[in-house]
Amino acid sequence: MTPDIWVMITGILAASALGLIGSFLVLRQNGMLGDAISHAVLPGLVLAFLITSSRNVVPMVIGAGLFGLLTAYLTELLSQTRRVYSDAAMGIVFTLLFAVGVIMVALFAEQVDLDQECVLYGEIAYTPWNTFVVGGTNLGPRAVWILGSVLLANLGFILLFYKQLKISSFDPQMAVAVGISEKKWHYLLMTMVSLTVVSAFESVGAILVVAMLIIPGATAYLLTSRLHTMLLLSVGIGIICAVGGFMGASYFDASIAGFMAVVGGIVFALVFAGTLIAKRIHQTRYTSERQHIAETISG
Amino acid sequence: MRQPGRWHIRAILAALFIGGMIAGCGQSDDASSSEDGKLEVVATTGMIADAVKNIAGETVSIHGLMGPGVDPHLYKATKGDIDRLNSADIIFYNGLNLEAKMAEIFRQMGSSKTTVPIGDVIPDSLRRHPAQFEGHPDPHIWFDVSLWETAVQQVAMTLIDRDSARMDLYCQNASAYLDSLDALHQWVKEQIAQIPENQRVLVTAHDAFGYFGRAYGVEVEGLQGISTVTEAGLYDVTHMIDLLVERKIKAVFVESSVPRKSIEAVVEGCRSRGHEIVIGGELFSDAMGQAGTPEGTYLGMVRHNVNAIVKALK
Numbered sequence: 001m002t003p004d005i006w007v008m009i010t011g012i013l014a015a016s017a018l019g020l021i022g023s024f025l026v027l028r029q030n031g032m033l034g035d036a037i038s039h040a041v042l043p044g045l046v047l048a049f050l051i052t053s054s055r056n057v058v059p060m061v062i063g064a065g066l067f068g069l070l071t072a073y074l075t076e077l078l079s080q081t082r083r084v085y086s087d088a089a090m091g092i093v094f095t096l097l098f099a100v101g102v103i104m105v106a107l108f109a110e111q112v113d114l115d116q117e118c119v120l121y122g123e124i125a126y127t128p129w130n131t132f133v134v135g136g137t138n139l140g141p142r143a144v145w146i147l148g149s150v151l152l153a154n155l156g157f158i159l160l161f162y163k164q165l166k167i168s169s170f171d172p173q174m175a176v177a178v179g180i181s182e183k184k185w186h187y188l189l190m191t192m193v194s195l196t197v198v199s200a201f202e203s204v205g206a207i208l209v210v211a212m213l214i215i216p217g218a219t220a221y222l223l224t225s226r227l228h229t230m231l232l233l234s235v236g237i238g239i240i241c242a243v244g245g246f247m248g249a250s251y252f253d254a255s256i257a258g259f260m261a262v263v264g265g266i267v268f269a270l271v272f273a274g275t276l277i278a279k280r281i282h283q284t285r286y287t288s289e290r291q292h293i294a295e296t297i298s299g
Numbered sequence: 300m301r302q303p304g305r306w307h308i309r310a311i312l313a314a315l316f317i318g319g320m321i322a323g324c325g326q327s328d329d330a331s332s333s334e335d336g337k338l339e340v341v342a343t344t345g346m347i348a349d350a351v352k353n354i355a356g357e358t359v360s361i362h363g364l365m366g367p368g369v370d371p372h373l374y375k376a377t378k379g380d381i382d383r384l385n386s387a388d389i390i391f392y393n394g395l396n397l398e399a400k401m402a403e404i405f406r407q408m409g410s411s412k413t414t415v416p417i418g419d420v421i422p423d424s425l426r427r428h429p430a431q432f433e434g435h436p437d438p439h440i441w442f443d444v445s446l447w448e449t450a451v452q453q454v455a456m457t458l459i460d461r462d463s464a465r466m467d468l469y470c471q472n473a474s475a476y477l478d479s480l481d482a483l484h485q486w487v488k489e490q491i492a493q494i495p496e497n498q499r500v501l502v503t504a505h506d507a508f509g510y511f512g513r514a515y516g517v518e519v520e521g522l523q524g525i526s527t528v529t530e531a532g533l534y535d536v537t538h539m540i541d542l543l544v545e546r547k548i549k550a551v552f553v554e555s556s557v558p559r560k561s562i563e564a565v566v567e568g569c570r571s572r573g574h575e576i577v578i579g580g581e582l583f584s585d586a587m588g589q590a591g592t593p594e595g596t597y598l599g600m601v602r603h604n605v606n607a608i609v610k611a612l613k
Binding site: 003122250 | 372373375376377378379380381385396399400401403404407408429434435
């Protein structure tokens with residue numbers, strides 16, 4: 001297969017996995033979690049480096065994964081005290097962790113290039129050459145394997161626990177009433193989000209992850225109020241972003257990840273405008289009908 | 300304003316292009332050389348691309364990935380870069396972790412094409428290792444001209460290896476280029492000697508000049524470390540101001556690929572303590588100047604830096 005096809009497949013897998021799990025973040029008003037994790041992993045990277053004194057991908061991903069989980073858990077713990085809103089809690093947790101990371105770099109590792117950009121974030125453009133070789137056989141790009149497994153894990157998680165996730169996302173009180181622990185499902189969901197986000201960072205880089213975690217879900221939310229339709233739409237929109245972005249990047253000779261995110265923004269803007277116009281048409285029709293009725297009655 | 304009609308043309312072109320791309324996917328993949336039989340060479344930094352140009356001239360087609368003013372840590376590949384990497388016969392890169400995660404890709408590509416980390420030939424004893432961490436050497440090898448010669452030789456060897464028919468030409472060009480690098484090395488030494496010894500202190504934003512300092516006897520003080528993620532701390536700034544005031548250093552420098560904010564804070568700080576200090580000009584650190592200007596070549600870039608340093612500190 002040609003490199004171009006691999007890049008598109010990687011983009012589609014990333015966008016689908018992130019779009020699915022991100023839809024729940026959109027529903028729970030937790031949209032900035034991806035961005036928060038992208039900053040908060042820094043101390044994890046420094047710790048992993050100090051322990052292993054290597055900048056290899058495996059320790060880096062483990063360090064990042066642990067701090068991704070920590071970000072989600074601490075945010076939830078803090079907001080469950082009900083003394084700060086969850087967006088403020090997230091703001092506090094990730095800036096604190098990032099700042100700790102910056103200080104750790106300054107104290108322990110100033111002479112080494114150690115930041116997300118350098119040691120963690122992958123680049124979707126390079127995926128065709130970063131292959132998985134077992135016993136001398138080339139099994140294709142590593143990112144396709146990783147993101148494929150992540151997508152399957154997310155699909156399995158959502159299909160198995162669809163009811164619990166749905167009720168706890170839409171109506172926490174109802175969840176408690178029917179014996180579903182809202183807290184437990186929140187933590188499980190956040191665990192899936194952290195793992196998805198960190199492995200996607202490693203495979204395709206930050207811009208794409210932060211964009212695809214939110215844009216497909218948010219766009220789908222404009223179009224439907226049914227959860228399963230929203231999930232399907234988010235995957236479809238993710239695929240449009242991946243393929244459209246790749247073609248745009250080819251035509252303009254630009255960054256592939258950047259263009260995929262830009263296409264996401266354009267799709268969102270179009271759908272947003274479209275729903276506004278549809279609403280306006282609906283309203284005008286409604287008012288003109290009322291006018292007509294009023295005129296008929298009075299006159 | 301853009302004419303509306305041009306968008307249609309663009310859209311048609313895009314459609315044709317995409318169509319062609321999909322149709323042509325199978326063929327473009329394994330075209331390893333361009334039609335005119337030239338070797339296709341890709342180099343990451345401008346300095347390496349310049350060396351290839353000097354040794355191979357018009358006999359190869361050379362493309363440098365990181366343009367003028369690009370911080371190698373922040374470089375993002377475009378779709379076109381990927382195509383060029385894919386069709387390249389030889390890829391030269393600096394190595395020593397300058398290209399960070401990209402180097403991993405080059406290692407993997409090495410199974411199907413020639414990929415050469417030219418910095419790797421520099422023996423470990425000549426690399427600068429940060430005190431705390433062995434095995435993570437400073438990658439900015441090009442500012443010690445004699446060290447860079449070693450790396451350039453590696454470029455020449457690789458070209459000869461891949462294209463032995465042109466061995467004579469490559470040898471001739473390489474030895475001429477190495478001669479001019481030798482001359483440059485001597486010239487830098489002479490120039491630096493003009494600065495009074497206690498004034499040989501080079502203050503810049505980030506530690507790109509470690510090899511330069513070691514080779515030419517200049518004390519190098521960087522405001523922030525090697526990494527460009529940490530910003531200069533308050534302590535760094537005050538410490539730097541103390542040093543400048545105490546030693547009566549006349550100038551500090553900014554770099555083309557690193558923001559100048561923190562170095563300006565130092566200038567202000569010195570001024571408030573009654574020590575007048577100037578910004579001695581912009582030094583090229585991780586990237587060269589615009590193509591077509593003297594600073595757009597390795598020789599010109601080094602000369603520019605040395606002239607700026609000598610002029611400001613003498």
